[in-house]
Amino acid sequence: MCGIAGIIYRNGNGAHRLGSDMTRMLQSMKHRGPDSTGYALYRPPTADLIMRIKLDDGGSGGNGDLEHADRLRRRRHEVQARMRAAGASLTSIDDINEYTIAARLSYDGDLKRLADYVESVPGAEVLSAGSALEIIKDLGDARTVGTAYKLDSYVGTHGIGHVRMATESDVDISNAHPYWAYPFSDVAVVHNGQLTNYHQWRRRLERLGHRFASDCDSEIIAVYLAQKMAEGASLEEAMRMSLEDLDGVFTYICVSEDALGMAKDELAAKPLVLYEGEDMVVLASEEIAIRAIIDREIETYDPYESEVMVWTR
Amino acid sequence: MDTVAPPARFDPRGLVELDERVPGTSEIDGEKASFDARDLTTRQINLELRRLIYELGVREVTVRNPGAKHSLGVGILARCAITFEGSLGYFAAGLIDGPEVHITGRVGWSACENMMSGVCVIDGNAGSLTAAALRGGDVVVHGRVGARTGIDQKGGTVIVLGDAGSMTGFMMQRGRQIICGNAGHGLGDSMYDGVLYVGGTVASLGIDCVPGEWTDVDTEFVTRKFGIYGLGSPPELQKFVCGKKLYNYDSLEPSERKMVL
Numbered sequence: 298m299c300g301i302a303g304i305i306y307r308n309g310n311g312a313h314r315l316g317s318d319m320t321r322m323l324q325s326m327k328h329r330g331p332d333s334t335g336y337a338l339y340r341p342p343t344a345d346l347i348m349r350i351k352l353d354d355g356g357s358g359g360n361g362d363l364e365h366a367d368r369l370r371r372r373r374h375e376v377q378a379r380m381r382a383a384g385a386s387l388t389s390i391d392d393i394n395e396y397t398i399a400a401r402l403s404y405d406g407d408l409k410r411l412a413d414y415v416e417s418v419p420g421a422e423v424l425s426a427g428s429a430l431e432i433i434k435d436l437g438d439a440r441t442v443g444t445a446y447k448l449d450s451y452v453g454t455h456g457i458g459h460v461r462m463a464t465e466s467d468v469d470i471s472n473a474h475p476y477w478a479y480p481f482s483d484v485a486v487v488h489n490g491q492l493t494n495y496h497q498w499r500r501r502l503e504r505l506g507h508r509f510a511s512d513c514d515s516e517i518i519a520v521y522l523a524q525k526m527a528e529g530a531s532l533e534e535a536m537r538m539s540l541e542d543l544d545g546v547f548t549y550i551c552v553s554e555d556a557l558g559m560a561k562d563e564l565a566a567k568p569l570v571l572y573e574g575e576d577m578v579v580l581a582s583e584e585i586a587i588r589a590i591i592d593r594e595i596e597t598y599d600p601y602e603s604e605v606m607v608w609t610r
Numbered sequence: 611m612d613t614v615a616p617p618a619r620f621d622p623r624g625l626v627e628l629d630e631r632v633p634g635t636s637e638i639d640g641e642k643a644s645f646d647a648r649d650l651t652t653r654q655i656n657l658e659l660r661r662l663i664y665e666l667g668v669r670e671v672t673v674r675n676p677g678a679k680h681s682l683g684v685g686i687l688a689r690c691a692i693t694f695e696g697s698l699g700y701f702a703a704g705l706i707d708g709p710e711v712h713i714t715g716r717v718g719w720s721a722c723e724n725m726m727s728g729v730c731v732i733d734g735n736a737g738s739l740t741a742a743a744l745r746g747g748d749v750v751v752h753g754r755v756g757a758r759t760g761i762d763q764k765g766g767t768v769i770v771l772g773d774a775g776s777m778t779g780f781m782m783q784r785g786r787q788i789i790c791g792n793a794g795h796g797l798g799d800s801m802y803d804g805v806l807y808v809g810g811t812v813a814s815l816g817i818d819c820v821p822g823e824w825t826d827v828d829t830e831f832v833t834r835k836f837g838i839y840g841l842g843s844p845p846e847l848q849k850f851v852c853g854k855k856l857y858n859y860d861s862l863e864p865s866e867r868k869m870v871l
Contacts, residue, residue, distance in 0.1 A: 563776075564757070564776070565738060565756065565758075565775055565776055568718070568738065570718070570737070583678070583680075583699055583700065583718060584678035584697060584699055584716070584718055585678045585679060585680065585699050587678070588677050588678045588697070594696055594714075594715055596734070597697070597716055597734075597735070598716070598735045598754060599737050599775075601757070601776065601794060602775060602776045602794065
């Protein structure tokens with residue numbers, strides 16, 4: 298089933314309580330997916346590159362494994378060494394929890410090269426990279442993840458979120474949404490639906506040199522869009538092309554550094570409710586999520602089939 | 611005195627609403643009652659509606675602040691009037707037989723699904739699958755509706771003042787729909803019977819849906835329905851019916867048919 302949500306504040310100065318708004322929206326849609334919860338949150342762009350890296354799938358070795366913490370420490374050290382080897386200089390590194398780190402880097406080379414260097418450390422996976430984007434995802438409902446990652450105080454300009462009911466692939470952090478569009482900075486996607494030509498597109502994109510961190514069909518949307526944008530398309534153009542190129546049923550929300558867009562397949566098989574207000578645009582699989590942050594009567598509607606809409610902040 | 615304690619429920623993912631008690635928070639005035647649903651769960655709201663309508667014989671209920679919750683006002687099988695002041699989520703007023711429901715906001719997917727009789731008036735927009743498998747009664751949507759309105763409709767009338775999405779009247783078997791705005795692709799796809807009236811443009815007709823001949827019966831029907839709900843004079847409508855080409859299977863495969871021709 299899965300539930301997706303997106304918020305973009307219309308005055309994009311960044312002083313909005315994005316984290317707590319998103320948690321409330323996702324928590325109200327818990328019934329659509331209790332397995333894992335994820336966020337892609339945007340702040341005003343910085344000069345640094347922010348990279349969030351997962352060293353291990355949470356909790357996979359902790360119990361009774363005395364060497365586990367040691368192993369993670371070695372991986373963390375190794376990741377830093379590889380970053381430097383790729384030519385990045387580390388501004389700071391935060392330990393978000395025992396298996397996730399957030400690094401701020403100064404780097405102006407090829408992002409793919411840096412990401413590949415980091416991921417050459419066994420077990421390490423780049424969750425997101427960009428000057429404005431941070432992806433946070435873990436098992437459990439929105440309240441659990443929001444509390445564990447202290448998102449209540451997160452202020453930002455726009456973001457998307459996802460609650461997952463796993464159908465085609467594992468319940469773990471790698472298979473949780475949102476997906477970062479490796480190796481393109483600041484693009485992320487959440488998806489509700491199933492793609493039937495996943496393997497075709499995965500092979501095509503792999504031939505172009507892209508890596509896939511999961512077995513989840515949704516991951517190709519992020520990489521597909523980013524590839525089209527790298528070839529010169531705008532976000533909206535890339536999304537329109539995806540309606541033709543992707544088969545199956547889908548409603549997805551894609552975000553970039555300064556825009557947020559939605560696309561719905563030609564059967565309109567997956568829901569999306571839209572609120573376009575003066576102060577913000579809010580989208581969610583169910584109206585109940587929009588009501589969780591707007592406590593008054595508002596005008597909302599469902600976009601029709603094959604619709605693509607993009608808003609900028 | 612409680613003799614046996616109810617069995618303990620275990621719901622590790624917290625998805626099930628455990629057995630609720632009737633909140634009993636309504637203000638009741640003779641045959642009228644109202645209550646605030648803001649802090650109540652779906653189950654509590656439906657239990658309260660049942661208590662008022664079935665136990666206390668209330669005939670007019672107003673529910674304030676429904677907050678787009680799902681499955682409200684379902685399965686009410688008595689003549690009464692229910693007003694929801696606000697918007698509802700999925701499966702609003704489904705499986706009802708008798709009530710006159712008025713929703714002042716919008717509704718999500720599958721409103722009035724499997725409705726047997728009664729009336730449901732929605733002031734705002736409605737999601738997809740509105741009036742799915744409708745059996746009887748009238749559903750009036752003042753805004754626009756999503757895709758597959760009246761899928762598998764088996765009776766009753768759907769009136770939409772705005773636009774309708776794709777596959778409107780998909781597989782409908784009986785009943786009527788009046789779409790005053792535009793209709794999306796695949797209108798009346800695979801319909802067996804029934805009538806679709808469309809005021810605006812039709813993006814495309816579905817398989818075996820064809821224009822029908824307008825008669826006095828159609829004029830009388832549309833005018834009467836618009837009169838009942840105070841919708842003024844109806845717009846100029848086109849009529850679409852089933853072409854009945856799919857009633858019998860063609861025993862030839864497409865390649866064989868080419869050979870015969």
